Amino acid sequence: MSVLATSVLLVEDDPGDAYMLRRILTTMGEGRFLLQHVDQLASGLARLDEGGIDIMLLDLDLPDSFGLETFITVNRHAPEVPVVVLSGLDDEKVAVSAVRKGAQDYLVKGNFGGQLLVRSMRYAIERNQLKLSLHNLSLEDDLTGLYNRRGFTTLGEQQLRLARRNKTYLSLAFADVDGLKEINDEHGHVVGSEALIAAAKVLRETFRKSDIVARFGGDEFVILLPDTDSGELTAPTQRLHDNLAEFNRGTQQPFRLSISLGYAAYDPEEPCSIEELIERADRSMYEEKRRRNQEREQEAN
Numbered sequence: 001m002s003v004l005a006t007s008v009l010l011v012e013d014d015p016g017d018a019y020m021l022r023r024i025l026t027t028m029g030e031g032r033f034l035l036q037h038v039d040q041l042a043s044g045l046a047r048l049d050e051g052g053i054d055i056m057l058l059d060l061d062l063p064d065s066f067g068l069e070t071f072i073t074v075n076r077h078a079p080e081v082p083v084v085v086l087s088g089l090d091d092e093k094v095a096v097s098a099v100r101k102g103a104q105d106y107l108v109k110g111n112f113g114g115q116l117l118v119r120s121m122r123y124a125i126e127r128n129q130l131k132l133s134l135h136n137l138s139l140e141d142d143l144t145g146l147y148n149r150r151g152f153t154t155l156g157e158q159q160l161r162l163a164r165r166n167k168t169y170l171s172l173a174f175a176d177v178d179g180l181k182e183i184n185d186e187h188g189h190v191v192g193s194e195a196l197i198a199a200a201k202v203l204r205e206t207f208r209k210s211d212i213v214a215r216f217g218g219d220e221f222v223i224l225l226p227d228t229d230s231g232e233l234t235a236p237t238q239r240l241h242d243n244l245a246e247f248n249r250g251t252q253q254p255f256r257l258s259i260s261l262g263y264a265a266y267d268p269e270e271p272c273s274i275e276e277l278i279e280r281a282d283r284s285m286y287e288e289k290r291r292r293n294q295e296r297e298q299e300a301n
Helices: 017-028 040-049 068-077 088-102 113-136 149-166 179-189 189-206 234-250 273-298
Strands: 005-012 033-038 055-059 084-088 104-107 172-175 212-217 220-226 259-266
Touching: 005 040, 005 113, 017 033, 017 113, 033 040, 040 068, 040 149, 055 068, 055 113, 068 088, 068 212, 084 088, 084 113, 084 273, 088 104, 104 113, 113 149, 149 172, 149 212, 149 220, 149 273, 172 189, 172 273, 179 189, 189 212, 189 220, 189 234, 220 273, 234 259, 234 273
Parallel strands: 005 033, 005 055, 055 084, 084 104
Antiparallel strands: 172 220, 172 259, 212 220
């Protein structure tokens, strides 16, 4: 059975050190490592944005960044990627500080061979996977299995950075389960929880796998739609309508599920924060809820 190669991003401006590292990883076994090399921090950050990097080997002293700030910038930009710091003898104290800030390990240039490098990389990836698995527990909503508010904010900020950097559109939807208080009052909170679980399932089926769906709190949900502008929102709205109708036709639950939805679009020419997008989508959702309530009142009269 073939084993996927470990994708390694080397950020190193010294050609000699870069050659040495490439040679070490090549001799450790054909195909075990896929090494990509850049010589500036900005290029490294851009490559991280493309995804698919398993581990980064990072020189702290680069043409466009120096010292501990180099690691801090990388860690803020891509906290999910494990980093092994490459240090000169004179910078070992700085490398230790980087480990305290979150780097998985550091190696002093000229003082390590292939076995030590590979072992350091392997342990760094394993420790980082454990850290991420523990972190993910705090990013998920216990009831629905969706991302919680913290998880959405974390991932949403990353997507917003990408949209800002690449000048692309994205949209945010704010959803609310209609009448949840009445469901709780009439049928109890256990049934109310079932309504939230059902709403989460419908929303997950409505939006794309690449969209970020989260329970924001109580009866509120948020969805981030990357690479989507305001002209592309008719389709998910119709899917939501169809999926709700299908659920209500087949359910044995003592409630009819209804969800109000509002949108806000991010324009790269007019950047804004994730909080501003949420606020705008929230207002849009309540306007939609108010419109539907007025229509029902008119029909009743």
